[in-house]
Amino acid sequence: MKRFAVLLIVISLFVPSFAHGATKVKIGFVNSITGPEAPIGENLSNGVTLAIEDLKKKGIDVELLKEDDTGKPETAMAAFEKLATSDKVSGIVGPYTSKCAAALAKLAEKYKVPLLIPVASKDDITRQGLKWTFRLSATTNDYAQILLDMATTLGKPKTMAIVNENTDFGTSGATSAKAYAAKKGITVVAEEAYAPGSPDYRSTLASIKSKNPDLVFMVSYVADAILLMRQSREIGLSPRAFLGAGAGFATVQFAKEKDISNDVFSSTQWTPDVSWPGAKEFNERYKTRFGKEPTYHATTAYESMMIMAETAAKAGGDTTRTRDALKRGKWNGIMGQVAFGDYEGYTNQNHHPMLVEQIQNGVHETVYPPQFAPKKPVYPFPGWGK
Amino acid sequence: MAIFEQALVSGILIGGVYALIGIGLTIIFGVMRVINFAHGDLLMVGMYLTYYIFTILHIDPFLSIAITIPLMFLFGAFLQKFFINRVLNALPQNQILLTIGLGLIMSNTVMLAFTSDYKILTTKYSSSSVTILGISISSPLVISFAITVAISLALTWFLRETNTGQAIRATAQDREAATLMGINVKRMSIIAFGLGSALAGTAGALIAPTYYIFPQVGSIFTLKAFVITVLGGLGSVSGAMIGGVLIGVAESVGGAYLGSGWKEVITFVLFLLVLLLKPSGLRGKSQT
Numbered sequence: 001m002k003r004f005a006v007l008l009i010v011i012s013l014f015v016p017s018f019a020h021g022a023t024k025v026k027i028g029f030v031n032s033i034t035g036p037e038a039p040i041g042e043n044l045s046n047g048v049t050l051a052i053e054d055l056k057k058k059g060i061d062v063e064l065l066k067e068d069d070t071g072k073p074e075t076a077m078a079a080f081e082k083l084a085t086s087d088k089v090s091g092i093v094g095p096y097t098s099k100c101a102a103a104l105a106k107l108a109e110k111y112k113v114p115l116l117i118p119v120a121s122k123d124d125i126t127r128q129g130l131k132w133t134f135r136l137s138a139t140t141n142d143y144a145q146i147l148l149d150m151a152t153t154l155g156k157p158k159t160m161a162i163v164n165e166n167t168d169f170g171t172s173g174a175t176s177a178k179a180y181a182a183k184k185g186i187t188v189v190a191e192e193a194y195a196p197g198s199p200d201y202r203s204t205l206a207s208i209k210s211k212n213p214d215l216v217f218m219v220s221y222v223a224d225a226i227l228l229m230r231q232s233r234e235i236g237l238s239p240r241a242f243l244g245a246g247a248g249f250a251t252v253q254f255a256k257e258k259d260i261s262n263d264v265f266s267s268t269q270w271t272p273d274v275s276w277p278g279a280k281e282f283n284e285r286y287k288t289r290f291g292k293e294p295t296y297h298a299t300t301a302y303e304s305m306m307i308m309a310e311t312a313a314k315a316g317g318d319t320t321r322t323r324d325a326l327k328r329g330k331w332n333g334i335m336g337q338v339a340f341g342d343y344e345g346y347t348n349q350n351h352h353p354m355l356v357e358q359i360q361n362g363v364h365e366t367v368y369p370p371q372f373a374p375k376k377p378v379y380p381f382p383g384w385g386k
Numbered sequence: 387m388a389i390f391e392q393a394l395v396s397g398i399l400i401g402g403v404y405a406l407i408g409i410g411l412t413i414i415f416g417v418m419r420v421i422n423f424a425h426g427d428l429l430m431v432g433m434y435l436t437y438y439i440f441t442i443l444h445i446d447p448f449l450s451i452a453i454t455i456p457l458m459f460l461f462g463a464f465l466q467k468f469f470i471n472r473v474l475n476a477l478p479q480n481q482i483l484l485t486i487g488l489g490l491i492m493s494n495t496v497m498l499a500f501t502s503d504y505k506i507l508t509t510k511y512s513s514s515s516v517t518i519l520g521i522s523i524s525s526p527l528v529i530s531f532a533i534t535v536a537i538s539l540a541l542t543w544f545l546r547e548t549n550t551g552q553a554i555r556a557t558a559q560d561r562e563a564a565t566l567m568g569i570n571v572k573r574m575s576i577i578a579f580g581l582g583s584a585l586a587g588t589a590g591a592l593i594a595p596t597y598y599i600f601p602q603v604g605s606i607f608t609l610k611a612f613v614i615t616v617l618g619g620l621g622s623v624s625g626a627m628i629g630g631v632l633i634g635v636a637e638s639v640g641g642a643y644l645g646s647g648w649k650e651v652i653t654f655v656l657f658l659l660v661l662l663l664k665p666s667g668l669r670g671k672s673q674t
Contacts, residue, residue, distance in 0.1 A: 194646035203642035
């Protein structure tokens with residue numbers, strides 16, 4: 001009996017983590033909690049909240065340090081420096097917007113702290129040979145490609161107009177769309193980069209209407225997406241299809257504005273009815289918890305936090321070992337297969353398969369590619385029906 | 387295609403709302419010589435009032451201005467009586483700091499109370515339009531333009547014909563002389579600021595059905611209001627009207643021909659040209 005007790009003490013000395021019950025790990029999370037991007041930022045926060053709960057169940061106790069970037073790169077940078085130098089986190093997840101993510105990618109390299117970008121999709125971010133920046137999300141190239149692939153299978157569009165906001169995400173989306181359209185033999189007849197926040201886009205839309213494009217490709221955040229579609233209806237702009245590159249067009253708020261959102265396409269990285277493990281359960285759990293549908297922003301944030309925290313916990317919180325493990329690792333979760341590879345000039349980029357949804361009767365329905373899609377797309381756009 | 391006509395018409399219509407924002411700012415400046423940097427935030431408060439009157443009481447945004455105007459007038463009068471009146475004789479930079487501070491308090495209070503979520507006010511006519519001669523005209527913009535014109539006319543009549551209006555103008559012309567003539571200058575200031583905020587709030591109400599609402603929306607319009615009033619001549623009501631429509635048209639036509647990214651460039655080139663050629667603004671009187 002005495003010997004047994006000694007044995008127990010010895011064991012408990014050698015495996016202290018068993019005695020405490022859980023591994024502790026410090027992870028930073030930079031997000032747009034306030035500011036104009038906050039409505040989408042909230043989805044990321046919710047996703048991370050659920051991830052932290054699941055990590056706890058797996059025996060990983062995450063000390064989460066949340067920082068608000070208010071949508072501004074300079075605030076995001078200050079937050080990153082604080083997390084890297086004073087909090088000494090093992091890894092950072094975030095930020096939401098492309099302009100903030102582009103700024104933080106350089107800092108990750110400088111401070112040697114692994115950064116996992118969940119959803120910012122500006123193409124260039126992972127094309128600079130950076131070693132400490134990882135990205136789960138697809139890129140703006142993928143956003144444009146899946147939409148144009150779909151459009152060319154559904155019909156024979158010859159012309160396209162591009163409307164985008166003049167931010168990093170918008171410009172990158174427009175450049176990708178233009179390049180891919182050239183490959184597909186579609187002529188770009190109008191390119192309009194607008195400054196977000198203007199109450200009046202009517203004249204721009206009228207000049208697009210005069211060129212009568214088959215496709216209208218839009219890259220906008222939430223409020224402008226609604227505004228642009230409202231004014232398109234007013235002006236009577238009615239192409240074969242409206243193609244929205246995710247962001248504003250993928251939100252529930254946009255879908256709810258049935259008068260203007262019906263039959264609009266949006267590329268997305270995730271839908272509730274996709275066949276990836278845990279996707280449906282995540283959807284149900286999210287809805288009961290937060291009272292609304294999750295967007296792909298929430299799921300990418302969830303999966304990013306899971307991957308980062310698990311990897312960092314296994315690496316004992318060491319930043320270099322965490323980075324190496326991220327580079328080697330493979331995951332399969334609610335975002336499908338995840339691996340950070342080097343290809344086509346990208347480094348540490350996950351090759352994420354994209355989906356297209358269409359708003360039908362105020363709800364986003366997955367319509368493309370056919371192997372994932374339970375519903376059929378409505379094409380061409382049936383008109384405004386005034 | 388009638389792109390030019392289309393751009394011109396939407397420019398004039400949106401310019402009407404800009405004018406309303408500008409008039410408010412110009413009245414406040416004219417009477418108090420205080421530049422109101424909280425002007426956009428007053429507009430934002432007007433937007434939120436309209437939004438909640440619409441969602442809770444189900445009163446149409448264009449009818450609810452009958453509630454918004456007096457509420458915003460009282461709010462403005464309150465700000466003047468308890469805050470701005472105290473700094474009337476202070477250094478200009480202190481006055482600017484005070485109004486910026488008031489603006490920040492307003493936008494952040496609204497953010498605390500209603501979160502930073504975008505609110506979209508959707509009425510039956512939010513995206514409806516009528517087509518005349520191939521030009522599609524937004525119905526809500528036409529209504530708001532008509533209301534703007536009516537308010538501007540009423541305001542002009544008030545300032546010209548009524549005793550209070552004349553007293554306000556006298557205060558604007560020469561504060562000391564007005565005091566000597568027995569005008570209660572402080573009272574006039576309160577009325578003027580009340581009028582200014584009521585106009586900003588009304589502009590917010592008129593723009594709410596076609597725009598989106600969030601706590602920081604004010605900053606976009608503060609800058610615009612500033613350009614409009616300086617362009618038209620600080621303190622001049624008719625100048626602000628002209629300035630508003632001019633900026634609306636410049637943005638719209640510029641957006642149609644040079645691309646929407648160039649809109650602001652056109653506005654500010656126009657602005658600089660006026661400042662260079664006529665530093666007191668289009669309708670401004672040169673003052674010392």
